[in-house]
Amino acid sequence: MRIPRPLVSAMLLLALTACGTDAESAAQSNEIKVGLLHSLSGTMAISEVTVRDAELLAIDEINKAGGVLGKKLVPVVEDGASDWPTFAEKATKLIRQDKVAAVFGGWTSASRKAMLPVFERHKALLWYPVQYEGLESSPYIFYTGATTNQQIIPGLDYLREQGKKRLFLVGSDYVFPRTANKIIKAYAAANGMEILGEEYTPLGHTEYSTLVNKVTQARPDAVFNTLNGDSNVAFFKQLKSAGATAESMPVLSVSIAEEEVTGIGVDNIAGHPVAWNYYQTTETPANEAFVQAYKAKYGQDKVTSDPMEAGYNAVYLWAEAVRKAGTTEVEAVRKAAPGIALERPEGLVTIDGENQHLYKTARIGVIQPDGLIKQVWDSGEPIKPDPYLKGYPWAAGLAGAK
Amino acid sequence: MNRPRGMPVLRSRVLTSIRRHVPFAAVAVVALVAAPLLLEPFRLGLLAKYLCYAIVALGIGLAWGKGGMLTLGQGVFFGLGGYSMAMYLKLTEAEGGLPDFMGWSGVEELPALWAPFANPVFALGMAVLGPVLLAVVLGTLVFRQRVRGAYFAILTQALAAAMVILLVGQQGLTGGTNGMTNFFELFGQDLADDSTQRGLYLVVASVLGLLYLGTRQLVESRYGRLLVAVRDGEDRVRFLGYDPALVKTVTFALSAGMAGLAGALFVPVVGIISPALLGIVPSLELVVAVAVGGRHALAGAVLGAVVMGYAKTAFSEQFADGWLYLQGALFILVMTLAPKGIAGLVGRLRNARAA
Numbered sequence: 034m035r036i037p038r039p040l041v042s043a044m045l046l047l048a049l050t051a052c053g054t055d056a057e058s059a060a061q062s063n064e065i066k067v068g069l070l071h072s073l074s075g076t077m078a079i080s081e082v083t084v085r086d087a088e089l090l091a092i093d094e095i096n097k098a099g100g101v102l103g104k105k106l107v108p109v110v111e112d113g114a115s116d117w118p119t120f121a122e123k124a125t126k127l128i129r130q131d132k133v134a135a136v137f138g139g140w141t142s143a144s145r146k147a148m149l150p151v152f153e154r155h156k157a158l159l160w161y162p163v164q165y166e167g168l169e170s171s172p173y174i175f176y177t178g179a180t181t182n183q184q185i186i187p188g189l190d191y192l193r194e195q196g197k198k199r200l201f202l203v204g205s206d207y208v209f210p211r212t213a214n215k216i217i218k219a220y221a222a223a224n225g226m227e228i229l230g231e232e233y234t235p236l237g238h239t240e241y242s243t244l245v246n247k248v249t250q251a252r253p254d255a256v257f258n259t260l261n262g263d264s265n266v267a268f269f270k271q272l273k274s275a276g277a278t279a280e281s282m283p284v285l286s287v288s289i290a291e292e293e294v295t296g297i298g299v300d301n302i303a304g305h306p307v308a309w310n311y312y313q314t315t316e317t318p319a320n321e322a323f324v325q326a327y328k329a330k331y332g333q334d335k336v337t338s339d340p341m342e343a344g345y346n347a348v349y350l351w352a353e354a355v356r357k358a359g360t361t362e363v364e365a366v367r368k369a370a371p372g373i374a375l376e377r378p379e380g381l382v383t384i385d386g387e388n389q390h391l392y393k394t395a396r397i398g399v400i401q402p403d404g405l406i407k408q409v410w411d412s413g414e415p416i417k418p419d420p421y422l423k424g425y426p427w428a429a430g431l432a433g434a435k
Numbered sequence: 436m437n438r439p440r441g442m443p444v445l446r447s448r449v450l451t452s453i454r455r456h457v458p459f460a461a462v463a464v465v466a467l468v469a470a471p472l473l474l475e476p477f478r479l480g481l482l483a484k485y486l487c488y489a490i491v492a493l494g495i496g497l498a499w500g501k502g503g504m505l506t507l508g509q510g511v512f513f514g515l516g517g518y519s520m521a522m523y524l525k526l527t528e529a530e531g532g533l534p535d536f537m538g539w540s541g542v543e544e545l546p547a548l549w550a551p552f553a554n555p556v557f558a559l560g561m562a563v564l565g566p567v568l569l570a571v572v573l574g575t576l577v578f579r580q581r582v583r584g585a586y587f588a589i590l591t592q593a594l595a596a597a598m599v600i601l602l603v604g605q606q607g608l609t610g611g612t613n614g615m616t617n618f619f620e621l622f623g624q625d626l627a628d629d630s631t632q633r634g635l636y637l638v639v640a641s642v643l644g645l646l647y648l649g650t651r652q653l654v655e656s657r658y659g660r661l662l663v664a665v666r667d668g669e670d671r672v673r674f675l676g677y678d679p680a681l682v683k684t685v686t687f688a689l690s691a692g693m694a695g696l697a698g699a700l701f702v703p704v705v706g707i708i709s710p711a712l713l714g715i716v717p718s719l720e721l722v723v724a725v726a727v728g729g730r731h732a733l734a735g736a737v738l739g740a741v742v743m744g745y746a747k748t749a750f751s752e753q754f755a756d757g758w759l760y761l762q763g764a765l766f767i768l769v770m771t772l773a774p775k776g777i778a779g780l781v782g783r784l785r786n787a788r789a790a
Binding site: 118141143208 | 613
């Protein structure tokens with residue numbers, strides 16, 4: 034069988050012209066387009082959709098208050114599909130075709146790493162809202178989540194204060210856990226703590242009886258958990274059935290927030306500590322308004338979490354920088370951003386001029402039987418971001434060949 | 436003796452030959468001249484990506500459509516090609532130092548495996564020969580044992596899964612889940628430059644065109660007939676004294692080589708390679724694309740890859756929230772209305788017109 038080739042060429046031509054026609058008409062002068070690029074499908078969707086929703090809420094609120102520079106913000110939403118190359122492609126599309134003023138997006142480090150060259154090359158702005166492993170500082174990315182010295186190191190300080198000196202490290206097999214554990218090991222060596230074991234499982238792994246056996250046999254004082262996603266469900270279930278309790282062996286997690294607690298099942302995880310910068314229960318006037326507005330828009334049963342709050346903040350911080358710059362032009366916004374300080378749901382945040390991360394307050398919380406998280410410790414004041422851990426002598430050499 | 440009668444035969448042969456090549460030439464002109472002139476650089480880059488997938492699809496069309504070997508693991512070969520190219524690019528940029536991801540993965544000196552990839556000839560050679568060798572080894576083992584049908588498909592799929600686990604686990608060597616990205620230049624050309632990307636597009640389109648012509652020639656040769664015969668009656672071919680395992684291994688290796696070359700071209704075009712691009716899902720997507728285009732015709736396989744690539748982009752841009760359903764619906768629609776794909780549908784329409 035042979036297809037008539039003129040038809041093939043006709044179809045190709047059709048496809049090609051179709052590609053060309055959807056170029057947008059010139060941007061209307063009373064609107065500012067911004068891109069929202071999160072995974073709306075695939076494994077990460079369950080987490081990233083909530084961040085997207087929080088960003089949409091911020092855009093709504095800003096528009097209701099009169100917009101930015103007298104213009105309305107118009108979100109252009111794209112799906113990163115839990116696939117890193119897709120993030121790079123959609124970022125290019127938002128920048129080149131939609132000509133958005135800024136993009137708010139990403140969750141996994143892999144998606145950020147994939148988008149980084151796109152933003153650097155087009156000199157466009159990405160606002161990244163999730164805690165991450167540090168050792169990065171791109172001039173075209175603003176990081177509104179915590180870097181390691183605002184989450185992992187405070188978490189370790191907390192464990193040390195509690196007298197937990199023998200740790201077991203459990204993580205998913207990708208960049209964030211591996212880099213985090215590298216930092217944890219250096220911290221432990223410098224602070225007289227002992228690492229009894231370090232185990233990784235593939236993302237999405239759900240068979241944890243062997244690992245739980247290893248952990249319980251090592252009898253650590255505490256477990257430092259960097260597992261991500263579904264794996265936590267299986268891990269905590271099997272840990273509980275092995276008889277480990279939050280009292281005898283607390284598991285400190287850095288990737289489990291309010292949203293994930295329901296998925297894991299409160300019964301399995303109640304009593305265990307987590308490290309973040311924000312909880313739904315954080316007591317600030319701005320948070321009361323945020324939680325109320327979020328529930329009013331998306332449903333009373335919804336919860337708010339740290340990455341959602343960081344995404345919500347990102348839109349406000351960018352808008353503030355645009356107001357200060359008087360334009361959405363990228364270099365002007367970058368120049369205006371350092372020093373901007375806003376009272377946000379997590380308290381005061383300030384954009385650091387050197388590395389474009391935020392000053393953030395670290396908070397340790399304990400998961401309550403109602404699924405919310407109660408703060409038990411905080412750093413007292415916002416911590417200066419230090420992605421390369423320059424202020425920590427024990428971390429010298431961790432940044433690697435840069 | 437019959438010289439006077441030779442002329443018309445010759446003329447008709449020339450005519451058939453022209454008639455055969457005109458459509459191809461028309462597509463070539465559209466692809467090589469019209470597309471670079473008409474499309475914005477971003478869209479041209481996307482088309483270059485679809486054409487890379489089309490090269491893999493051409494290989495699947497050969498192995499599955501003509502040879503009956505349903506390979507669900509072409510991503511593995513694509514990945515070997517892509518990673519070879521990525522290693523070369525990372526090493527030229529590191530200029531004797533370490534690639535960026537090794538720094539944050541705790542690797543302090545360049546792994547021995549990486550060293551030879553600093554040489555572009557070696558890297559490009561491995562991009563094609565690596566997949567070919569793997570396919571030859573695998574094919575020899577599998578086809579000699581007369582593993583075929585669903586068992587062969589499952590085996591290739593398992594290979595894709597294993598490859599992903601291997602790449603993710605060896606973060607210091609491969610960049611783990613992140614893969615490798617942030618490439619700056621290829622042979623001294625700035626990859627961010629629109630003219631470099633246009634040049635790359637032309638290279639990809641030309642490679643696809645040449646491979647298509649070569650594969651078509653091959654399929655129409657004695658070897659091609661043998662391949663189809665193996666597909667339709669392997670035992671009979673064996674009784675006739677041929678070695679079906681050899682024919683299949685060669686074909687499988689050819690399709691692997693094409694996938695490897697496609698991977699090597701893909702990396703500078705798209706700017707990233709990661710395990711997500713070569714696991715079970717992307718390997719299946721390519722087979723689906725070939726099915727949609729029509730696996731029995733090589734042009735159908737190529738067309739399918741371009742159509743499905745374009746559909747994915749268009750649907751996901753228009754309906755960010757539910758585009759996967761549309762993509763699935765398109766597949767179901769084509770498969771129910773035209774079980775032999777777009778190419779089959781076109782053939783049917785033409786037959787109806789001729790009758």
